[in-house]
Amino acid sequence: MKSAFSITLSGISKFYPGVVALDNVDLGISGGEIVGLIGENGAGKSTLMKVLGGSIAPDRGTIEIDGERLQSLTPAEATARGIAFVHQELNSFTNLDVTANILLGREIVRGPFRSLDRKAMRDAVRPILQMLDAPFGPDDLVSELSLAEQQLLEIARALSIDARLVIMDEPSSSLTLSETNRLLDVVRGLKSRNVAVLFISHRLNEIEAIADRVVVLRDGKNAGELTGDEIRRDRMISLMIGRDLNQFYEKRAHNRQEPILELKDVATRAYPNARANLTVYKGEILGLAGLVGAGRTELARAAFGIDPVVHGEILLDGKPLAPMSVGNAIRRGMCLVPEDRKGEGLHLDFSVTDNIALPSLSKLSRHGAVVHSQELALAEKSRDRLGIKTASVNNAAAELSGGNQQKIVIAKWLAMEPKLLIVDEPTRGIDVGAKSEVYHVLQALADQGVGILMISSDMEEVIGVSNRVAVMCEGKIAGILPSDELTEHRILSLAVA
Amino acid sequence: MQKKDLGLAVLILIVGGVVALINPRFLSPINLANTANLIGLFGLFSVAEAFVIVTAGIELSVGSVIALLGVIFIDLIVNQGVLWPVAFLVVLVIGGIMGTVHGLLVTRMQLQPFVVTLCGLLIYRGIARFYTADGTAGFSFGDSFPTLEWLISGRTGGVPHSIVAFAVIAAIAWYVLHRTVFGRHLFAVGKNEEAARFAGINTTRTIIAAYVICLVLTGISAVFFAMYTRSIHPASHGNFYELYGIAAAVLGGFSLRGGEGSIIGVVLGVGLLQVLQNLVNLLGIPSSLNFAVMGGVILIGVIADNQFTKYRERRRQANMVSGSSDRPEQVLVGSALSEAK
Numbered sequence: 001m002k003s004a005f006s007i008t009l010s011g012i013s014k015f016y017p018g019v020v021a022l023d024n025v026d027l028g029i030s031g032g033e034i035v036g037l038i039g040e041n042g043a044g045k046s047t048l049m050k051v052l053g054g055s056i057a058p059d060r061g062t063i064e065i066d067g068e069r070l071q072s073l074t075p076a077e078a079t080a081r082g083i084a085f086v087h088q089e090l091n092s093f094t095n096l097d098v099t100a101n102i103l104l105g106r107e108i109v110r111g112p113f114r115s116l117d118r119k120a121m122r123d124a125v126r127p128i129l130q131m132l133d134a135p136f137g138p139d140d141l142v143s144e145l146s147l148a149e150q151q152l153l154e155i156a157r158a159l160s161i162d163a164r165l166v167i168m169d170e171p172s173s174s175l176t177l178s179e180t181n182r183l184l185d186v187v188r189g190l191k192s193r194n195v196a197v198l199f200i201s202h203r204l205n206e207i208e209a210i211a212d213r214v215v216v217l218r219d220g221k222n223a224g225e226l227t228g229d230e231i232r233r234d235r236m237i238s239l240m241i242g243r244d245l246n247q248f249y250e251k252r253a254h255n256r257q258e259p260i261l262e263l264k265d266v267a268t269r270a271y272p273n274a275r276a277n278l279t280v281y282k283g284e285i286l287g288l289a290g291l292v293g294a295g296r297t298e299l300a301r302a303a304f305g306i307d308p309v310v311h312g313e314i315l316l317d318g319k320p321l322a323p324m325s326v327g328n329a330i331r332r333g334m335c336l337v338p339e340d341r342k343g344e345g346l347h348l349d350f351s352v353t354d355n356i357a358l359p360s361l362s363k364l365s366r367h368g369a370v371v372h373s374q375e376l377a378l379a380e381k382s383r384d385r386l387g388i389k390t391a392s393v394n395n396a397a398a399e400l401s402g403g404n405q406q407k408i409v410i411a412k413w414l415a416m417e418p419k420l421l422i423v424d425e426p427t428r429g430i431d432v433g434a435k436s437e438v439y440h441v442l443q444a445l446a447d448q449g450v451g452i453l454m455i456s457s458d459m460e461e462v463i464g465v466s467n468r469v470a471v472m473c474e475g476k477i478a479g480i481l482p483s484d485e486l487t488e489h490r491i492l493s494l495a496v497a
Numbered sequence: 498m499q500k501k502d503l504g505l506a507v508l509i510l511i512v513g514g515v516v517a518l519i520n521p522r523f524l525s526p527i528n529l530a531n532t533a534n535l536i537g538l539f540g541l542f543s544v545a546e547a548f549v550i551v552t553a554g555i556e557l558s559v560g561s562v563i564a565l566l567g568v569i570f571i572d573l574i575v576n577q578g579v580l581w582p583v584a585f586l587v588v589l590v591i592g593g594i595m596g597t598v599h600g601l602l603v604t605r606m607q608l609q610p611f612v613v614t615l616c617g618l619l620i621y622r623g624i625a626r627f628y629t630a631d632g633t634a635g636f637s638f639g640d641s642f643p644t645l646e647w648l649i650s651g652r653t654g655g656v657p658h659s660i661v662a663f664a665v666i667a668a669i670a671w672y673v674l675h676r677t678v679f680g681r682h683l684f685a686v687g688k689n690e691e692a693a694r695f696a697g698i699n700t701t702r703t704i705i706a707a708y709v710i711c712l713v714l715t716g717i718s719a720v721f722f723a724m725y726t727r728s729i730h731p732a733s734h735g736n737f738y739e740l741y742g743i744a745a746a747v748l749g750g751f752s753l754r755g756g757e758g759s760i761i762g763v764v765l766g767v768g769l770l771q772v773l774q775n776l777v778n779l780l781g782i783p784s785s786l787n788f789a790v791m792g793g794v795i796l797i798g799v800i801a802d803n804q805f806t807k808y809r810e811r812r813r814q815a816n817m818v819s820g821s822s823d824r825p826e827q828v829l830v831g832s833a834l835s836e837a838k
Contacts, residue, residue: 326699338695344695347688347693440819
């Protein structure tokens with residue numbers, strides 16, 4: 001049995017010219033404890049993590065590990081003392097097998113040519129996989145693992161260095177509900193093996209479910225700490241944003257009259273034999289809930305003309321949407337804010353202006369030539385309207401925070417004056433403040449009569465924002481819940497077949 | 498003009514200045530006119546190459562297309578008695594068809610541009626050699642096409658028409674790439690095809706158009722080369738020209754990953770390569786070292802550019818951290834679009 005591990009950060013400050021990233025922050029964790037670390041983007045979570053990982057030396061404060069006081073750590077020291085990271089972005093090498101991934105950089109070799117001792121490597125990996133109850137073996141190819149399994153692989157890699165503190169940064173952001181539950185079980189397993197876990201997540205219900213203690217950061221300072229029964233969603237949110245969240249959701253009553261989008265017996269490639277029927281009305285926000293893999297994104301992509309519609313008919317504003325192409329959908333007034341912001345929504349290297357103007361270029365041009373002054377005017381107007389925080393609209397989109405990037409994607413489509421806006425996971429990975437701004441924009445659009453179809457896996461959001469919620473299951477609409485029947489329980493019972 | 502282009506222009510002036518100091522013949526009217534002629538000839542297909550590179554593609558068949566279309570052009574006007582304007586048109590149409598096929602293979606069949614156009618390189622070269630039975634296509638004694646010769650290989654006031662044609666085409670290309678909606682779509686598709694699709698851009702059509710533009714311009718270039726050399730050995734005519742075009746584009750700031758570059762850059766890139774060629778000749782450097790000099794200069798240029806970009810990036814980050822209120826200098830690549838405005 002290892003001795004109990006403890007790490008205490010006290011009075012940690014980190015200054016950058018003109019910015020205080022961390023201001024006198026305290027944080028303590030000991031073996032067998034799960035500590036949740038929460039805060040809005042920019043609150044200092046990542047700087048604090050880098051201090052723990054040794055890649056940033058604090059300007060003030062001390063780090064105490066197992067009673068030994070240190071000024072700062074180097075990355076090698078942090079690893080040697082058993083501090084391991086499980087990152088949000090998966091770093092697996094999908095071209096290698098499980099064993100090679102777990103022991104990457106620490107391969108077991110033998111002989112004069114330092115050839116790989118594959119048997120010894122497999123033997124070293126096997127007990128770790130058993131401990132995690134992993135559904136894959138040492139020889140499996142990582143390219144054949146699901147996202148959740150790759151996440152487990154990351155944890156296995158952390159354990160293989162004999163970690164005593166595992167720091168998890170948004171580990172569940174790409175997992176389904178059941179996969180997340182398994183992940184939480186693994187975390188509990190780590191706890192029972194006396195490993196300390198620092199769990200960073202925007203998903204507060206996970207923190208609620210798992211954390212023994214929650215540390216909240218705001219503007220680089222300790223904003224408060226919650227333990228036991230105090231760990232409740234509302235308490236955490238008010239500590240994170242420093243105010244109560246009464247006006248977070250501003251749902252208004254809606255009476256349905258004119259349909260804007262009608263899906264009739266629609267089937268997509270994901271579920272060619274299922275038939276989805278759905279109507280979105282002008283001025284309403286229709287939530288589309290369901291488990292990951294229920295076919296929601298596929299339905300949106302097909303309606304928008306990205307993927308083929310295998311069966312059925314789509315009406316926009318009463319008339320059939322044909323031919324099915326993105327260009328035609330946009331001309332007819334349909335827009336889609338895609339799920340993958342960086343891959344599908346933005347040109348990261350392009351400026352804010354170029355991004356916002358891209359779909360509207362033909363409107364911003366004369367005789368086929370782009371009129372730059374009109375582009376700039378559009379960008380400035382969008383910046384004011386959506387509160388996009390950037391020093392200049394000429395800055396590259398990559399330089400902005402996730403929340404502001406999402407506002408750029410929304411601004412692209414607002415410029416097209418859509419009649420129907422489909423938003424797919426509109427607030428994934430953005431902080432609480434930006435979330436509330438996005439909801440505000442969606443509500444304002446609905447008030448103007450725009451129909452909004454909002455795909456979301458965030459239950460709170462679906463219930464808080466939608467006028468009605470359609471629940472999808474295996475390519476079909478399993479049910480539609482009116483506003484007074486919206487409960488997490490009702491939605492989930494429809495979502496699981 | 499971007500800073501990158503400015504750097505390239507300065508480099509040309511320095512290299513030119515050094516050559517002129519060592520060998521004053523560099524500035525003689527004859528040498529200048531000859532160099533201008535070569536810049537015009539090589540510039541035409543380099544601009545063509547740029548249209549494909551900006552979409553994150555590559556066109557390796559340029560040299561072979563120059564050989565095949567050149568052979569066809571000469572055969573049509575010399576042996577088949579076709580009027581030269583008609584023959585010219587036929588050559589452009591064939592180029593357009595080849596471009597369409599390349600574009601369709603790349604988009605509809607999802608093949609890699611490198612593979613598609615490598616096969617083109619081999620196929621067209623083979624056909625060109627077969628077409629002439631591996632002989633030389635050329636004009637016989639007494640063949641005379643005064644209008645065509647004047648138009649394509651003539652000079653006005655000492656200025657070769659090839660560079661005039663290049664200037665006109667480069668100006669149009671600049672306008673199309675940097676000022677029109679279509680040009681913006683080319684950049685958008687090259688940088689992030691998926692996001693371009695979600696923005697309603699017909700990515701398939703845009704990419705096919707890039708290959709068509711490339712090979713039609715290559716067709717024009719083929720006629721200029723045919724009239725310049727006046728006899729074509731299909732086994733060697735145009736060899737390596739695609740690499741020359743790619744080199745000019747890369748020197749001019751085009752990224753092979755797509756979505757970056759400027760026409761002014763390619764024009765300067767072509768200029769620099771020709772001045773280097775001239776330098777090898779005039780300074781008495783063994784001409785066998787020609788390619789080595791070219792390769793060395795391109796490598797140094799790319800390394801310098803790379804280091805400069807990193808330096809600016811570091812300075813920008815330092816600015817951002819210090820939270821200084823002055824607008825952070827625009828550095829990243831969007832510049833290809835916005836700085837050219």
